[in-house]
Amino acid sequence: MWLLLPFVILPIVEIALFIQVGGAIGVLPTILLVLLSAVAGVAVMRRQGALAMLDVQRAMQEFRDPSAPMAHGALIMVAGALMVIPGLFTSAVGVLLLIPAVRSLVMRWMGRKVRVSGVGFGYPGREADVMGDFPSGFGRRGNSRDGVIDGEYSVQDDPPAPVREGLTDDRPAGGPRPGSSGWTRH
Numbered sequence: 001m002w003l004l005l006p007f008v009i010l011p012i013v014e015i016a017l018f019i020q021v022g023g024a025i026g027v028l029p030t031i032l033l034v035l036l037s038a039v040a041g042v043a044v045m046r047r048q049g050a051l052a053m054l055d056v057q058r059a060m061q062e063f064r065d066p067s068a069p070m071a072h073g074a075l076i077m078v079a080g081a082l083m084v085i086p087g088l089f090t091s092a093v094g095v096l097l098l099i100p101a102v103r104s105l106v107m108r109w110m111g112r113k114v115r116v117s118g119v120g121f122g123y124p125g126r127e128a129d130v131m132g133d134f135p136s137g138f139g140r141r142g143n144s145r146d147g148v149i150d151g152e153y154s155v156q157d158d159p160p161a162p163v164r165e166g167l168t169d170d171r172p173a174g175g176p177r178p179g180s181s182g183w184t185r186h
Contacts, residue, residue, distance in 0.1 A: 014087040021088055030088075037091040041083025044098065048076040068107075075103045 022030040052073025059066040075097050082094030096102050 010087075010089070013089050017088040034086050034088070034091070037088075037094075038084045038086065041080045041091070041094060044083060044094075045077055045080030048080070048098075049073065052076055071107050072100070072103055075106060 018030065021033070025033075052069060055069035056066045056073060059069050079094040079097035082090045082097065085091075097106070
């Protein structure tokens with residue numbers, strides 16, 4: 001039911017605004033206003049969308065939370081889309097969303113409406129929560145909140161002998177063809 005209301009009310013509001021504005025400034029200036037709004041919306045989506053992506057990349061490079069730049073970028077794209085949709089009300093809402101303070105207000109309002117029901121990651125057989133509920137063998141060293149994950153590695157110059165034997169094309173006559181694993185028939 002709530003989803004149906006915007007599709008019923010929005011066209012009525014847009015038609016009423018077209019009648020009022022068209023009566024005040026004339027038909028051609030009203031049409032020109034709608035066309036300029038669409039062109040500005042496309043320009044906003046191209047320019048500001050690219051800048052928002054740069055903000056997200058910069059946040060990730062600086063190891064900051066990229067959610068705020070992503071949300072701002074998404075709202076800028078919504079603003080551009082609203083400006084492209086023919087209508088004076090939607091264009092006005094789109095222009096309002098271009099103001100950073102209004103975007104922050106919208107993000108705060110949306111943040112209050114969002115409820116996180118669970119956060120976690122898992123591996124086959126068992127899920128582990130973010131706080132580090134790992135079974136034996138999956139332990140961490142150091143403080144889990146410092147953002148550093150310790151690891152170990154080793155460098156091997158040559159693979160072990162059984163692996164090396166299949167790397168050359170030197171095979172006995174009548175032996176299996178290269179690429180023949182024995183699992184398929186050729």
